[in-house]
Amino acid sequence: MRSYLLLPFTLASALIGQPSLQSRVAAIATTIPARVSVACNLPNTRLNCDLNPDANPPMQSVFKFPLAVAVLHSAEEGKLLSNQHPGQSLDEILDTPLRYLPMDVISPPNYSPLQDRYPQGDVDVPLRELITLSVSKSDNTASDILLRILGGPAVLDSYIHSLGISGFHVLDNEKSLHATNVLQYRNTFSPRAATQLLRLMADRSPLIPASTRFLNDIMLNATSGPHRIHGDLPEGTPVAHKTGTSGTTDGMDAATNDIGLITLPNRQRLAIAIFVTDAHASPMAIEHVIAQIARAAYDQAIATK
Secondary structure (H helix, E strand, O other), rough: HHHHHHHHHHHHHHHOOOOOOHHHHHHOOOOOOOOOEEEEEEEOOOOOOOOOOOOOOOOOOHHHHHHHHHHHHHHHHOOOOOOOOOOOOHHHHHHOOOOOOOOOOOOOOOOOOOHHHHHOEEEEEEEHHHHHHHHHHHOOHHHHHHHHHOOOHHHHHHHHHHHOOOOOEOOOOHHHHHHHHHHHHHHHEHHHHHHHHHHHHHHHHOOHHHHHHHHHHHHOOOOOOOOOOOOOOOOOOOOEEEEEOOOOOOOEEEEEEEEEEEEEEOOOOEEEEEEEEEEOOOHHHHHHHHHHHHHHHHHHHHOOO
16 A cells, blocks of 8 residues: 555656756757757647747748748738639649749859759749749759749748747848858747747648648658758657758858657647757757757657646
8 A cells, every 4th residue: 555655756756856858958958069049839738848949040941931831821812923813723823833033043052953953044933843842952042933922031021920920030032141141140030939830830820721731741751951850759750840051161050950840649749949050060969969859859748748
């Protein structure tokens, strides 16, 4: 009888002795010289992995996720394409060809499978392909075409703010960022705001169901950053995500980021945003920090009732 009475106290003592998720995240962050900011969210739980959640780190290509949301919403509203007709299905809209102009070409070095295929531009590319290249492949030229067609950074900024998300700021396109490296610090996304947008997509998407599925599938099949959020998770764990990467300049990586929705074994989706800023460490070490933080949040999430 006494062993049963002692069991709750034993469990309580063990739990009290465990560091909090926030403490674990903070400890992981200290393993490299960098500014690390993190937020996560799991509905109906007290899960908290916040570390500088309201910081404003440079987001780099993370912006291509909100860009895709804005582009799809504009297409649904009939405001994106000049030749759009009432009653068109999403598939018909996505198959609409858009002009890749010579002015959209970004001077090398530039990551763009689209530009590699058409170095001079001046071709038509379906909207579906532009969105897929932008989000799944992190294609810079495809993203700038979408941003131009949407109406520019101010239109994107205004739309994301209209969703009730205030910690997002975009002023420059990819061509500008490539021309002037320091401008990346003007395009920012707080981790808290990033998880808010992820939660919208997962729980009450501003897009129609077909658009939401289309974007979610692209993010699930994204090829960038396999060693970031994915890195330490159980094999086969679905992660719909978007990375952002500055590359290394003078031994420093200004931005190594990943945000995403991790599907848990119970089918709930954990929203997480991890930004590593101004890191003086190897890309492998930086990505390992992201992977460790994601795994700590995952483990706590599946243990949380």
